[in-house]
Amino acid sequence: MVFQNENFMRLCSPPGEHCTHSGPTRINMSGMAQPSCFYLTTPIYYVNDAPHIGHAYTTVAADVLTRWHRQRQEEVWFLTGTDEHGEKVLRTAESKGVAPQAWADKLVAEEWLPVLDTLDAANDDFIRTTDERHEVAVQRFIQRLYDDGHIYKGKFEGQYCVACEEYKLPGDLEDGTGEYEGQQVCKIHGRPVETLSEENYFFPLSQYGDKLLELYEAHPEFVQPASARNEVIGFVKQGLRDLSISRSSFDWGIELPWDSSHVLYVWFDALLNYASAVGLEDESKQDEFSRIWPADVHLVGKDILRFHAVIWPAMLLAAGLPLPKTIFAHGWLLVGGEKMSKTKLTGIHPREITDVFGSDAFRYYFTRAVQFGHDGSFSWEDIAARYNAELANGWGNLASRVAAMVGKYFGGALPTPGALTDAETDLEAVAARAVADAEAAIDRISPTDAVAAVWTLVEATNVYLTEQEPWKVAKLPGELDESGAGAGGGRLATILVTAAEALRSLAILLNPVTPQAAQNLWTILGGTEALGELDKQPVADAAAFNGLPQHVTITKGAPLFPRIEDESADSK
Numbered sequence: 223m224v225f226q227n228e229n230f231m232r233l234c235s236p237p238g239e240h241c242t243h244s245g246p247t248r249i250n251m252s253g254m255a256q257p258s259c260f261y262l263t264t265p266i267y268y269v270n271d272a273p274h275i276g277h278a279y280t281t282v283a284a285d286v287l288t289r290w291h292r293q294r295q296e297e298v299w300f301l302t303g304t305d306e307h308g309e310k311v312l313r314t315a316e317s318k319g320v321a322p323q324a325w326a327d328k329l330v331a332e333e334w335l336p337v338l339d340t341l342d343a344a345n346d347d348f349i350r351t352t353d354e355r356h357e358v359a360v361q362r363f364i365q366r367l368y369d370d371g372h373i374y375k376g377k378f379e380g381q382y383c384v385a386c387e388e389y390k391l392p393g394d395l396e397d398g399t400g401e402y403e404g405q406q407v408c409k410i411h412g413r414p415v416e417t418l419s420e421e422n423y424f425f426p427l428s429q430y431g432d433k434l435l436e437l438y439e440a441h442p443e444f445v446q447p448a449s450a451r452n453e454v455i456g457f458v459k460q461g462l463r464d465l466s467i468s469r470s471s472f473d474w475g476i477e478l479p480w481d482s483s484h485v486l487y488v489w490f491d492a493l494l495n496y497a498s499a500v501g502l503e504d505e506s507k508q509d510e511f512s513r514i515w516p517a518d519v520h521l522v523g524k525d526i527l528r529f530h531a532v533i534w535p536a537m538l539l540a541a542g543l544p545l546p547k548t549i550f551a552h553g554w555l556l557v558g559g560e561k562m563s564k565t566k567l568t569g570i571h572p573r574e575i576t577d578v579f580g581s582d583a584f585r586y587y588f589t590r591a592v593q594f595g596h597d598g599s600f601s602w603e604d605i606a607a608r609y610n611a612e613l614a615n616g617w618g619n620l621a622s623r624v625a626a627m628v629g630k631y632f633g634g635a636l637p638t639p640g641a642l643t644d645a646e647t648d649l650e651a652v653a654a655r656a657v658a659d660a661e662a663a664i665d666r667i668s669p670t671d672a673v674a675a676v677w678t679l680v681e682a683t684n685v686y687l688t689e690q691e692p693w694k695v696a697k698l699p700g701e702l703d704e705s706g707a708g709a710g711g712g713r714l715a716t717i718l719v720t721a722a723e724a725l726r727s728l729a730i731l732l733n734p735v736t737p738q739a740a741q742n743l744w745t746i747l748g749g750t751e752a753l754g755e756l757d758k759q760p761v762a763d764a765a766a767f768n769g770l771p772q773h774v775t776i777t778k779g780a781p782l783f784p785r786i787e788d789e790s791a792d793s794k
């Protein structure tokens with residue numbers, strides 16, 4: 223069996239190697255290669271509550287990855303948004319005494335859009351499942367499936383978890399304890415399931431088992447990481463049940479076009495956001511759709527992996543549409559060993575952290591400290607320790623020391639370097655290695671490893687300065703002229719130019735992770751006027767120490783990471 227995207231989507235070069243194109247390449251049906259867009263999505267978030275740092279975790283990872291691809295000068299599309307239909311949102315709205323649309327509007331305006339600013343996310347689009355563009359596309363898509371015989375009417379009874387918006391298998395349930403003693407509860411949410419019996423429309427998911435297994439086999443990159451892939455393969459091998467895709471007991475959803483007494487199952491509705499946002503079923507947007515679709519990466523938390531790795535490709539196969547390239551499942555932020563959640567009252571709002579440490583530190587911390595693909599925990603002590611050791615002392619202090627020394631010894635004008643020694647070429651080699659390793663990490667969707675690779679350059683530059691002791695070299699005869707200013711061409715000049723070049727590389731490499739500090743550093747090193755726009759510097763250019771113009775003015779600037787008053791972190 224040949225999958226459509228097997229012929230449709232290929233990378234021009236193996237991960238980590240550079241090609242001459244500025245991005246992934248699609249091979250179209252005529253065999254002509256065309257540069258295409260790197261398209262990455264977050265899940266769309268339920269509007270039943272405000273965001274917590276578990277949600278922010280996905281958004282930040284998505285933003286770091288897409289900013290990195292943009293820094294490579296690729297064309298990028300980054301989509302996020304909100305999931306607004308279904309019983310879960312309806313029940314929340316009812317409990318607040320408002321209509322579901324009004325509730326969704328309020329939460330989007332007051333919480334889900336503002337949190338993107340809080341996190342400094344640079345998404346290209348924000349889709350809401352109540353957008354007309356989405357509802358129209360979904361109705362056309364579902365009508366097409368119906369017309370082509372992919373949907374049938376049937377009866378179903380099962381155990382439904384409203385929090386998951388999913389019928390559960392016996393293995394997904396466990397015995398409740400405490401107030402739920404004697405009842406079966408969902409393993410993810412710890413809340414009782416409800417027995418539902420309905421006459422509904424069904425999607426024949428059971429027919430897709432073999433095709434899906436062939437897909438996972440032929441494209442090991444389709445589900446990542448390997449642990450997620452194994453879980454999905456094991457699940458599909460057990461046999462798939464047909465999927466109830468409509469509900470008639472409530473009306474908060476997209477009406478089935480051929481039967482207005484049913485609304486579409488919220489997951490069928492929600493998954494389609496990834497395609498409706500880029501022009502699915504819209505005649506006027508066919509160019510956009512073929513340029514952007516299929517997605518390169520759907521980032522999802524591990525709790526929603528099966529929807530994305532099983533139901534979504536089956537829906538696309540039924541419709542004859544190209545499949546996304548990768549579904550990547552990341553882990554959970556845990557509190558006391560359990561998934562952080564608002565329902566369990568363990569949710570921390572992202573603003574509580576950014577108000578103390580700033581958005582850059584939030585982004586750095588969650589990218590670096592929680593290995594992408596694994597579970598991890600947040601603690602105030604840990605973020606405070608990393609802020610001080612890695613950001614303020616490791617990187618920020620490095621930048622201010624170099625700027626201060628160029629100011630003190632050369633009046634702020636970057637001098638002309640003298641002869642290079644092994645120490646300089648070794649440091650440049652660290653930069654080249656950092657670029658290569660970080661690029662490879664981004665290609666395997668490991669932002670954590672990418673930042674760790676970049677950090678080798680922060681550390682090596684600090685070691686370089688400690689070993690070269692420019693403050694001592696400045697006292698050697700001939701290094702400073704009679705006025706006390708450096709003449710350039712000496713050892714002191716070589717050391718400071720090398721350190722400044724390392725900082726230039728760091729500004730480029732950390733722009734996707736900590737955009738505000740990187741821009742601040744760029745200004746210190748001469749700014750847009752002297753160096754060009756930071757966003758326009760290709761990642762590959764960070765590998766060589768030849769980017770700072772002669773005599774560029776280095777200024778002291780504000781500290782990249784100001785000291786945090788202990789009390790504000792301690793009071794948390």
Ligand code: MSP
Nearest residue numbers: 265266267268276277305492493522523554555562
């Ligand atoms: N609306 C669905 C997704 C539909 S996508 C077509 C949904 N929404 S959600 O708001 O409940 O979760 C959105 C994302 O946040 C999921 O990827 C989920 O894994 C993630 N997280 C929610 N809590 C989390 C943690 N505690 N830790 C990490 N991510 C977590 O599911």
